[in-house]
Amino acid sequence: MDDLIQEFIAETRETLEALSGEIVAWEAHPEDRARLDAIFRFVHTVKGSCGFLDLPRLGRLSHAAEDVLAQVREGGRAPDRPLVNAVLAVVDRIGELVEAIDSGTSLPDHGDELLIAALAEGAEEIAQATLPGLQRAPARSVRLGVDLLDRMMSGMSDMVLARNELARRLRGGDIDPTIEAALERLSLTVGEMRDTVTRTRMQKIDALFSALPRMVRDTAAGLNKSVLLHIEGSDVELDREMIEMMRDPLVHIIRNSIDHGIEAPAERRAAGKRESGRLTVSARQSGNQIIIEIADDGRGIDTGKLIQKLVANGRDEARLRALSERGKLDLVFEPGLSSKDEVSEVSGRGVGMDIVRASIEQIGGRVDLDSQPGKGLRLAIHVPLTLSIISAIVVGVGNQRFAISRQAIEEIVTERSEAIRLDVLGGTPIATVRDRRMPLIDLSALLGIARQDKREGQMLAIVSVGEGSYALAVDTVLDNEELVIKPASPAVMTTGVYAGQTLPDSGLPMLMLDCAGMANVAGLDFNRSAHRDYEEEVVVEEAPGLPALMFCDLDGVRRAVPLAAVDRVEQVEGHSVRFAAGRFRVTIDGRILPLAAQGEIEGRDRLNVLRLKDGANEVSYAIDEALDIILLPEDIVPAREPGPIAGVALIDGEQVELLDILWVFDEHADRDADEVAPLCLIAGDKDGWMASFVRPLLETAGYRVVTQLPPGETPAVVLSADAAPAELAATAPVVRLRSRRAASGAGDDSVYRYDRAGLLSALEARMAGKGR
Template identity: 45%
Template sequence: MDDLLADFVAETREMLEASEGEIVAWEADPADSARLDTIFRFVHTVKGNCGFFDFPRLAGLSHAAEDALADCRAGRRKPDSALVTAVLAIVDRISAMVDAIEAGEDFPEGGDEALIAALGNDKDTEDLSFEELKDAGQGSAVEPVSPGSDDIAAEGDAPKKADTSPAVQRSIRLPVDLLDRVMSGVSDMVLARNDLGHRLRQAGNQPTIDGPFERLTTILSDVRDAITRMRMQRIETLFSALPRLVRDLSAELGKQVMIDLEGGDVELDREMVEMVRDPLTHIIRNAIDHGIETPSARLKDGKREIGLLSIAARQSGNTISIVVSDDGRGLDEARIATKAVETGLITASQRAEMSREKVLQLIFEPGFSTADTVSNVSGRGVGLDVVRDNLEKVGGSIKVSSQPGIGTLFTLQIPLTLSIIAGLTVEVGDQRFAIPQSYIEEIIHASAKALDFTRVGETALVTFRGDRVPCLMLSEVLALDHSEIEEDQHTMVLLRLASGDLFALAVERIHSHGDLVVKPLAPAVMKSEIYAGSSLLDNGQPILLLDVTNIASRYGLVSDARTRVREIGDDVIAADRHQVSRAMLFTDFSNRRCAVRLELVKRIETAPASAIDLSGARPRAVIDGMILPVVGLPEGQIPTEKVRLLRLSDGECELLHAVREIDDAVELPGMLKPERDDPLIEAIALIEGSTVALMDGHELFTRHGEPPEPLARPLCRIPSDDWSRTILAPLVVSAGYEIVDGDEDHGDSENAVRVVFVEESSAASEKGDGSVIRLRSELDAGDGDGSIYRYDREALMSALKEARSAGGLIR
């Protein structure tokens, strides 16, 4: 809550700063309607925000000012200098109050009524004099403003600020374009490093260069992380305030609304988060106020009592799309059109030529509102036009689609000013393309029996978790030559769009995951609407980033508001009605048919057998930079080149279950026969006529579950002579260690693997509890003391590997 409050204070201040000039200008010319709009928006936003925070006095003041200004905008009242003064007094009072809120002090009681009365909303303004106003402003900040004064807002701000110096985190403000420049410089540095790395690999192992290069890499990735963090923020910080907002709004309006948030881990520019905050709040307000009906009206229409508001964020190339959908009454085309004609936005003949979609977009026009009653929440014709203005200012856009009686769907597109995104590289027809990771739901090798690739007419379909999902062949989308690979032998990348639709993209091969620095493409290429940008691979080759959303919509795979909302509603209802347990069927390495509850399965991973470390007491594998325990492996060598792994999670701990083959997701029968002999088996189930052992999740996690451990390089301490530094160090690094210099005494290097020379070893150098590898300089000397001849590469490597799995791995 404190964060939110700080945000509110900062936001109000910022707006105050921004409108300072406007206020002065408005004062000079009260008839200037553009200035009036700006100030109106300011008080409107303050009103909205403080309704959320429960600051009744602020709300009262801003509501009164808004009323007066709304009258001016509607032409019911002519702004005069008395009104300007009164409004400015209120703006100053708001500023003083915000200061008090930030300092955590109580603002002196009283005085608000007089300020509100000064607006003369109900009576004649002439009755009020400046003197009265002065008396009203007991707070130190509120002073009558003399026309022509240059720093009105500052007057309100300054005296208060001086004596409030709470312990605020030290920070500085930087122009965003400076950050942009640094960011793009770092991006280029990453590319240059990749290029250099590629050349170094071509030139072979060069220990003297590899060491510094490794260091450069580490430093660069640190710098990049820091810069990225400097600018990026998870959209979660924005989302976290929404449930409360929805709850309060719906309570106030006597409605029941459930909120569904998705994609909180999408990161976007800090500045963009701020830009989206207002628009999103406005849209949510509108949706709850105008969109979602009262519970009784909903029941009458055969809908569920509780309205559903869902907000999903997705990243695609250089844009983020945020979809806000509700299952309310939808937009009324006829009413919007009538209203637009009435207010003179369009003419009747224009109306006749407009499509429904075009008519709906009219709600973003300034001064447009269909609400019959003005409530405290929304509906004064300010809002959607501001939303659109704000988005367009940063190069974004907003669209609306709606089905009467079924729901409304707002799609916001916001650009990312910087873009390093996680992407998957795929291959088709000898060419590589990148897909943004955020869309990828799962990757399935088409050989999986469960996939069931079929063609219905020209449309290809695959089966994913029991549903038929449309499938696009990437080679067809790109009109490339058909490959030698059979149609049903492709690898399927399942992609989920921001609208919630799922489809499969068939590619020939999957290459790698990695961070891509996305650069914009030339307009002529963008026109194809297939690509979202380009990036460079490590070898310096350019690669094209696919625009998943546009590709899907070209093939009509994006549903409109109706199906999206229906789907969710039905799912929820289905879940309410009866709890169906589902399980993932698989065959393990001892050819047993097994099943594991689907809720436990987080993902299906495929890893090369070499990625599984069998040398430790427990087998482990590294997936996505996390070290996870592996169970279910066969004895001895792994028979296949690649291993399919079920990634199981209980929410906190994770483990990998190796399987020979993955079958299908099935519904578990109601009757399960408990199994007592094998603790790892929960029960025996009869599925499709044969018995299947259902794994006991509880036992599995008791025995093997571990919180995933981030992959960190184990430390190795080496002697500090020249030989060790130049000859030994590269070897140790290539064995996956990080070097700690012999002399430095790191606090965390206690567990480091240490390499010492037998000749030089002393009691002091052998303290600590990590493993020790002892080297000797002479080939023949010291046999039998467990030391290794320093040029016996094989023995040295295997000792390093052993030490790593024994102690170095777990820090």
């Protein structure tokens, strides 16, 4: 919201500056139509923004001025001197108010009514009174054209090239160390500048998402619906221009979702859903694309109704009925269609999904629909990354280099590794990587490039393309670079194997490979084999041994951890590790994770960190370096005591300790009171004894404790001082506490209230009993 106000202030300020000349001119020639129109447009714009931004004072002023100017435009009133003065006074006041909003000061509002009254026909001429004590806040932002940014960007690239050229020439002869140092400094500055300039074009998608909560609220309120909005992935970065292009389609889709998708509360209740609809908007990067997903839990698309509507518009019914389900869904994109019976105020504005799709396709994107009648609609907008910066791996084939998006690469292995097998099935080459069989594409053969030398030792990049994976054989893997990928010319794109072009620091253009496109051109068909793959995998699971990652720990010992528990291995800077709140923690991706380690963490510039995940929890574990992926033998000698080591296994004749994942999670995972924790209701606690003494004990044991049952929830267990109310006893097991030490008889299953261990085990036993 603040962003919007800032934008409004900047815009109004700018228009006012431009308008000041017009105002003076209009004052001199009140009959000048063009000047009048300019001023009218200004107050009209201000009025429009005020309604949206909830600025009633500005709204009232601009509305009054707009009315009067409209009368003048229609010839109803003559622009006489008092009127001109009154309008100018209002325009001035608008400027003052905008400055006041910006600097956060308040402006006495007694003058407003006078100004508005002065606009009336026959009113007294007013004296221009500017209010004293107004300070203009220094502007902290400037508005720039994307053109200028583009020029800056290309100037920057030129600078990088010039630097490279200079470095190349200096390298030729003997150079003075001082010159070398100067060049070094230049390189550093140029590098930093380049990052900064590049970033000016990028913007977090948050810029697009931040206005959504308000819009969803207003739209839903206007329709008497209630909608819960959930936003994910706001920090995905996109090119500024792209964000602007996405704005209208996104707004339209969300409005449609609320208007047509999500049902009225009564209807939702009848369908057994929560009264408030759920709307999830998320952004993520996947390979060469950014995917923005809008999902609601509304009624989905009624294809039957769509067809009726189109038939009513004069389409051939039999042909529409004969379409596949997917084809029927795609009818939503037909022009001139509103899937709702009455056109509503919100989305019935003559802008259909056809326009939305066209504008997304214009920026090289596409829209996917997934509708589940009665359950909801999921709409995914895929837009290319081609304008954005992406992290890429540079590979070499023959004497050429290509970039591959890092997102698409699962791993890179060398052909010589023992875990790799290359075979030819019929005429088709395949690769077997650790018992996983996949098609093999030789990049040099695909592109018709002669390999530089025929020696063994190609590298295999395992590439994942959504439906499946394949191995891509390349000569060398060179580098890891952040590249600005731009669309290549049609003559290049028609080959189907390139995703775009880029100009890396070398100054020589480079092509980015389109992994899905290469699979297409090579004729790989993943759909056909999907089923068989699954069967194969089942067989693989029976193979002896569990895959594990072997690593060298901080204390120098070789250890292994089951691969399934490792989400990924990451390198972090030493300074992102802190001893905070009683333990070591590391900052990764803007989150704080507990950091476990065996050995000295501090005093390192960089750390390798294993990110371990068990579904809900995530713990990081600092290591020295990852070594290899191995298969754990069946025989593991268990450790003598419970601790970080589960046991030791013999791998290639060497004893390797096995990290105890359970212990690591138990010891290090942050405990948070989320909804997974069982709910314990304290009932009949008249004196507050249980709430004050038992509650802390229960909470450390991982229960959520309430004394009043929140609506819509059932307790997992009820703790009560005396017999629990019957309606509770029916829904949940009850544990009773007694204040006397001795049980009152054989049938008494209550627990003495100071018996901590007894209480916890009783709670657990009752809950388990209910589960059965």
